[in-house]
Amino acid sequence: MVWISFLLGLITAVSAAELPKFLTKHSIDSIRYITMDGRYAYVKKSPGVLGMVSSFRSVDFLSSAATSDFTVRGSRTKKRLVIEVIPNVHGEYDLYKKNKIMTLEIGNTVAKEIGLGVNAKLHLVDEWISFYNPIDKELSIKNIITEKTYLITLQAKMNPYFRPEVEMVTSDTILYTDLNEQGYTALMSYNLLTQKSSIIYRASQTATRMELCSSSAAIGVGEFPYEGVERGSKIMQISQPNGSNLAGLTTIYTSQDQDLGNMICTTKGYYFVKTMGVERKLQVKNTEAVFVDLAGKVEAKTSLKHVNQLIEMDGRILVPDRGDYYVLEGRSNLSDDILKVVPPKNEELPLEL
Amino acid sequence: MWPQFSLNLFSKKIIGTILLGSCFFSHSFAQVPVSPPAKLTPIQDNAIQTPASVEYPGLIQTFEKIIQVDADKFNNRSKDLVKNGRTFTTSTSVTGLDLEPDFLNSIILHSDSSYIKLASMDKCRFYDSIITDLLKSAEGKIQNVLVTYVDGKGKRQSSIMARKDFLTNVVNLDCPLTRTLIDQFQLKNLDKTLKDVSFDIPSGREQCQTVHLNWLGSPKTPYLCQIHEYLDQAKKGLGDPADLSQRKAVASVIDKKLSQMQRDYLDNICKHLDDEELFCAEFLNVSMWTKIAGGLEDRIYAQGICSFVSGTVEPSDAQLRQCLARMKKETDLCLYQSSKNRGLSPQMNCETLSLALNYSTMRSDYLDCPSQSDQLGVTNLSRILLNITKGSVKEFQGPCSNISTGEVFDFNEKFDNDESWKLQACYDDPLNEKEVCSKIFFGSYHNSPHSYPVVVASALRQMRGAEQGITCKMVDSREFSPLKMEYKSGCVIIYEANKCFVSQCKHKILYNDRPIDFIKIKNHVTLDYFPTSVQGERFSQQYLLTHDFKRTGKALSNLTNVINFFKRSRSGLIHGTGCMEELLPTFMKSQSFGQCTPVPFIIDGLIRENDNVALVTRTALDSLQAPRLVSWSNVFSAVRTYQRYHPLRLWTLYGLD
Numbered sequence A: 001m002v003w004i005s006f007l008l009g010l011i012t013a014v015s016a017a018e019l020p021k022f023l024t025k026h027s028i029d030s031i032r033y034i035t036m037d038g039r040y041a042y043v044k045k046s047p048g049v050l051g052m053v054s055s056f057r058s059v060d061f062l063s064s065a066a067t068s069d070f071t072v073r074g075s076r077t078k079k080r081l082v083i084e085v086i087p088n089v090h091g092e093y094d095l096y097k098k099n100k101i102m103t104l105e106i107g108n109t110v111a112k113e114i115g116l117g118v119n120a121k122l123h124l125v126d127e128w129i130s131f132y133n134p135i136d137k138e139l140s141i142k143n144i145i146t147e148k149t150y151l152i153t154l155q156a157k158m159n160p161y162f163r164p165e166v167e168m169v170t171s172d173t174i175l176y177t178d179l180n181e182q183g184y185t186a187l188m189s190y191n192l193l194t195q196k197s198s199i200i201y202r203a204s205q206t207a208t209r210m211e212l213c214s215s216s217a218a219i220g221v222g223e224f225p226y227e228g229v230e231r232g233s234k235i236m237q238i239s240q241p242n243g244s245n246l247a248g249l250t251t252i253y254t255s256q257d258q259d260l261g262n263m264i265c266t267t268k269g270y271y272f273v274k275t276m277g278v279e280r281k282l283q284v285k286n287t288e289a290v291f292v293d294l295a296g297k298v299e300a301k302t303s304l305k306h307v308n309q310l311i312e313m314d315g316r317i318l319v320p321d322r323g324d325y326y327v328l329e330g331r332s333n334l335s336d337d338i339l340k341v342v343p344p345k346n347e348e349l350p351l352e353l
Numbered sequence B: 001m002w003p004q005f006s007l008n009l010f011s012k013k014i015i016g017t018i019l020l021g022s023c024f025f026s027h028s029f030a031q032v033p034v035s036p037p038a039k040l041t042p043i044q045d046n047a048i049q050t051p052a053s054v055e056y057p058g059l060i061q062t063f064e065k066i067i068q069v070d071a072d073k074f075n076n077r078s079k080d081l082v083k084n085g086r087t088f089t090t091s092t093s094v095t096g097l098d099l100e101p102d103f104l105n106s107i108i109l110h111s112d113s114s115y116i117k118l119a120s121m122d123k124c125r126f127y128d129s130i131i132t133d134l135l136k137s138a139e140g141k142i143q144n145v146l147v148t149y150v151d152g153k154g155k156r157q158s159s160i161m162a163r164k165d166f167l168t169n170v171v172n173l174d175c176p177l178t179r180t181l182i183d184q185f186q187l188k189n190l191d192k193t194l195k196d197v198s199f200d201i202p203s204g205r206e207q208c209q210t211v212h213l214n215w216l217g218s219p220k221t222p223y224l225c226q227i228h229e230y231l232d233q234a235k236k237g238l239g240d241p242a243d244l245s246q247r248k249a250v251a252s253v254i255d256k257k258l259s260q261m262q263r264d265y266l267d268n269i270c271k272h273l274d275d276e277e278l279f280c281a282e283f284l285n286v287s288m289w290t291k292i293a294g295g296l297e298d299r300i301y302a303q304g305i306c307s308f309v310s311g312t313v314e315p316s317d318a319q320l321r322q323c324l325a326r327m328k329k330e331t332d333l334c335l336y337q338s339s340k341n342r343g344l345s346p347q348m349n350c351e352t353l354s355l356a357l358n359y360s361t362m363r364s365d366y367l368d369c370p371s372q373s374d375q376l377g378v379t380n381l382s383r384i385l386l387n388i389t390k391g392s393v394k395e396f397q398g399p400c401s402n403i404s405t406g407e408v409f410d411f412n413e414k415f416d417n418d419e420s421w422k423l424q425a426c427y428d429d430p431l432n433e434k435e436v437c438s439k440i441f442f443g444s445y446h447n448s449p450h451s452y453p454v455v456v457a458s459a460l461r462q463m464r465g466a467e468q469g470i471t472c473k474m475v476d477s478r479e480f481s482p483l484k485m486e487y488k489s490g491c492v493i494i495y496e497a498n499k500c501f502v503s504q505c506k507h508k509i510l511y512n513d514r515p516i517d518f519i520k521i522k523n524h525v526t527l528d529y530f531p532t533s534v535q536g537e538r539f540s541q542q543y544l545l546t547h548d549f550k551r552t553g554k555a556l557s558n559l560t561n562v563i564n565f566f567k568r569s570r571s572g573l574i575h576g577t578g579c580m581e582e583l584l585p586t587f588m589k590s591q592s593f594g595q596c597t598p599v600p601f602i603i604d605g606l607i608r609e610n611d612n613v614a615l616v617t618r619t620a621l622d623s624l625q626a627p628r629l630v631s632w633s634n635v636f637s638a639v640r641t642y643q644r645y646h647p648l649r650l651w652t653l654y655g656l657d
Helices: B007-031 B042-047 B059-083 B101-110 B113-119 B123-131 B163-174 B177-184 B187-195 B205-217 B221-236 B241-257 B260-271 B276-284 B288-293 B300-310 B317-329 B350-358 B376-389 B402-414 B452-464 B541-548 B559-568 B632-645
Strands: A011-013 A031-034 A041-046 A049-053 A058-063 A069-073 A080-086 A099-105 A112-123 A128-133 A138-143 A149-153 A166-170 A173-179 A185-191 A196-202 A208-214 A219-225 A233-238 A249-255 A261-265 A269-279 A284-293 A298-300 A311-313 A316-321 A324-329 B095-099 B144-150 B156-162 B424-429 B434-439 B472-476 B491-500 B505-511 B514-516 B520-522 B553-555 B573-579 B598-609 B612-619 B628-631 B653-656
Touching: A031 A069, A041 A058, A041 A069, A069 A112, A080 A112, A099 A128, A112 A138, A112 A166, A128 A166, A138 A166, A166 A208, A173 A208, A185 A208, A208 A261, A219 A261, A219 A269, A249 A269, A269 A298, A284 B612, A284 B628, B059 B101, B059 B144, B059 B156, B095 B101, B101 B113, B101 B144, B113 B123, B113 B221, B113 B260, B123 B163, B123 B177, B123 B221, B144 B163, B156 B163, B163 B177, B177 B187, B177 B221, B187 B241, B205 B276, B221 B241, B221 B260, B260 B276, B288 B300, B288 B317, B288 B350, B300 B317, B317 B350, B350 B598, B350 B628, B376 B402, B376 B541, B376 B573, B376 B598, B402 B541, B424 B452, B434 B452, B452 B472, B452 B491, B452 B505, B452 B514, B541 B553, B541 B653, B559 B598, B559 B612, B559 B632, B559 B653, B573 B632, B612 B632, B628 B632
Parallel strands: A011 A298, B472 B491
Antiparallel strands: A031 A041, A041 A049, A049 A058, A069 A080, A080 A099, A099 A112, A112 A128, A128 A138, A138 A149, A166 A173, A173 A185, A185 A196, A208 A219, A219 A233, A233 A249, A261 A269, A269 A284, A284 A298, A311 A316, A316 A324, B095 B144, B144 B156, B424 B434, B424 B520, B491 B505, B505 B514, B553 B653, B573 B598, B573 B653, B598 B612, B612 B628
C-alpha cells in the first residue's frame, strides 16, 4: 500500500468534527436555493412546482411536468438567479438533455425564458448569462437585457460529455475551457467583438480538467486530474481580470496529489477538495475540503474522509455529505425564528396582502 | 531418481508429510480403501528396515539420505515380493485391497506436490493420476504397485502388482469412468474431448476459487495434465531418449489441437493444483495486456485504445502487439480510445484498467457506443440483458447504440411493456383521414418491425405507392455521397452519427433521390429504470427484470451486503442509479444546491487490498471495455444522495442473480 502524503508542514489541520450542519425550516430535499439570511428560499413544493418562500409569503411561481426538477443558481452579484428546469429527471437518464433556462430577480417570481442548455451561469452584474448545448457543442453567451446572443463552438472531441467552464471578464471578453483532440484542456479567451478565440493557458499534460471561478478580486483557474489518472494539481489566478493582461497567471498552489478540485473562489483564497491520501493500486482516496489562502497556505476544513463536492450558495460554502450538508462558511442555522427587517420596496407582494 | 520439485518446495511442504507419512497415510490418505488393521506377515516386518547408520549433516544430505532410504526400501521390497511369489494377478478371492504405506510414501516423495493434491481428491483421481504417469515412485513412472490385502484366511498379505494388472483388477472395477476417459483422450477423439473442456478465465477471487476447485474435482484433469506433461517433456527432450523422436512427432500433433491459451491454461492449472493463490495470481495479477497478447483474453479490450494510438481504424496484429507491449510500460496510453466506441473520457490508466478488467465478470465482447445513447437506462439495461442471456449480438444498421435499443425494445415487447415505449414515427393518412403512428427505434436490429427503416419503408408503400419489396437503409452522413448510384434510387435514411441517439436522431430520408418529409418523430424514449410511482411500478425495468424475467433482485445497502453478494454469486451483477456528482466527482461538478445528475451503473467485481475495497464499476457513460475502480464510499454517497431526490425515496442499488 502506497499512501502518498503531501506537504504536511504546509497544512494546518483543524478539527472538523464540530462542523455545523445546515439547518433550515424547509426540508433539505426540497430546497433549491436559499439566501444567506434565509429570507428567500426557492423550494420544490410539489412534483413539477417551484415556489418561493419568504418571510412574508409563499408563492408557487413555476409549474412544469410532474417529472421535472429544478436547479437554482445565484451569483456573487446577488441580483438575479438562474433556474434550470430539468425534464423527466427519473425517466430519462441523459447527459445530452437540454434544460429550459430561465432567470429572475432575487425576491421576485417572474421568470424570464432564456433558452435551452445546461450549466447556465450568470456573469457581469447578472446582466449576462452563459449556457452550453452538449449535442451541438455550442456555448451561448446571452445578454439578458438586450437578448443579444453569441455562439462559440467548442472542439471538445475527446470526451463526449465535456462541459466547459465559463467566466466573463468584460462585456466583450469571455474566458472558457475547451478540450482538443489529443486530450489537452486549455483556457481560451473569446472576444465578442472580433469573434475570435485565443489560448490563454494550455495544460502541459493530457487528462486534466480546468475549473474557473471568480471573486471580486480575481479569476481563479484550477487544473485538476480526472479520476484514475495520476496527475498533479494546480491553482492559479488572474489578479486583475478587468485589465488586458489575461496571460498573467499567478500560481497559488501546486501539488503532486490527485486533488478532486471542485473549487470555489473567495476574496481571501480558494476552497477545494484535496486528496489527503490515496491507495494507489485501488485508487481509493481520502479527501477533505481545504482552504488555500493567497500565500499558498493550506488549511484542512473537514475530517470527513470522503468529501466529493463543495457548493457555494449566496456566499455560504457547503459540503454535501451523503444527503446532508455541512457549512464551512456562512450562517448554518436558518431554523430559528427571529424578526426580520422590512423587505425592500421592490419586492413583489402577494395579492392577498 | 530426483523428485521433480524444488528443494525449497520440498523443505516447505513435503518434509513434514514424509515424517508423518507412514502412520498417516496407511489410514487416511486419499480415501484409498482402508481395511481393518491385520497382523503383518514376516515379509512385511523384514521389509521395514532402515540402514544401520544415518548421518544428518545438512538439509540437502538429509534429503539425499531420505531418497536413498526410500529407493532401497522400494527395491528391497519389490525384490522380496517377487522372490516370494507375491505377484498379484487377480482380486477375486481377496478383500480389503489397499496400497502399501511405504509405497504411498514413495509416491509422495517423488511426485510433484501439485499432482499429489489432485490425487488426494478421491480414490479415482488417485488411480487416474497413477495411470496418467502424473504420480511417480522410486522407480520413476509407476510400473509396479505395492498393495496389501486380506486373504481368505483373514490375514493381511503384501503383494506386488504390475501396472497393467492394477488397471484391470483394481482401477476398472473401482472406477468405471476411467475406461471412458482413457477412450476420450485417445488421439483420434481428442478434438471432440477438448471442445467440451471449459477453460474458464476467472474474474475475481471468489470466482477463481470456484474454478480452481472445479479443476481439482474434474475427472478429466489428470488426463489433461498428462497431455501437458507429455508436451512439456517432448519439448524439453526429457524421458527415454529411445522414443524421443516418436514422442516429439506425437506431441506436435497434439500441440496443434490446442490453442496457445489452452496450453498456457493447462500449464498454470497443472502446476498449481495445490496452490490456488498461484493459480489465481496468473489471472488476477498478470496484466490484462499480457493476457490479450497471449490469446487468453479478447483483443476487443485493447482494440479501441490501440486504434487511437496507431491512428488506424483496425490495427493490424503487429500494431496490436506493439501497442500491447507499450501499454504495459506507458500507463497513460489507455486514457483515450478511438471515437468509434468512446465513452466517458479519460478512462483509467492502463495499470488500473488492467486490474479492473481482471476482476470484471460482465460480458463485454461487443461494442455498444455509449456516447451515442441519450437514454442511459437503455444502455445499462441492455448490458445486463446480454450478460444474462448470453445471446448473440444481432445484425444492426445505424449507430452501434442500436444494439442496446433493439435489445431493450425486444425485452419490453416480450413482457408486454412496449406500451411504455413512447418514441413514434407518424404520418397523416389523407385517405383514411387519420394519423398513423408506429413505435420505432432509430436504426435497424435484426429487422425488427419497429426498426425505423422498416417503418419508413411501410410508410412509403402506403403514401408513395412504393413497391412491396422496398427496403430502406441507414447510412452514416460521412459515408453518404449523392453521386453514388446506389443512392440514386430506393430509400436511404442518412443520419448524422454524432447527433443520432436512442431518443432523437438527426437524419433525412431520400426516396428515389427525393427528400421525404411527411414522417414526423414524436415523443422520446422514457423508461422508468427504477419505479418512480407506486402505480407505475409494474412498468419499471427493475420490475420486469425481477418479476417477469425472474431474476433475484436484492437491495444492497452496505458494504457487507455487497461483499456477501459477490461471495455467493459467481456471475451476478449489481446495478443501481446514483448521482454522478458523488459517483465520479471529477466528471461532474455540483453547480447548485440539490443538484443530482442520475446515472445508472453496473458493478461486476470487487477488489480488496488490506482494508480498502474498490468496486469494478461501469456507468452507462463508460465504454463497455473500460470499467472504473470506484470506492464503496462514492457508490454509497451517490445512491444515498439520489435516494433523497427520488420520488419514492427508493434505495437504488440491487444485486441481480
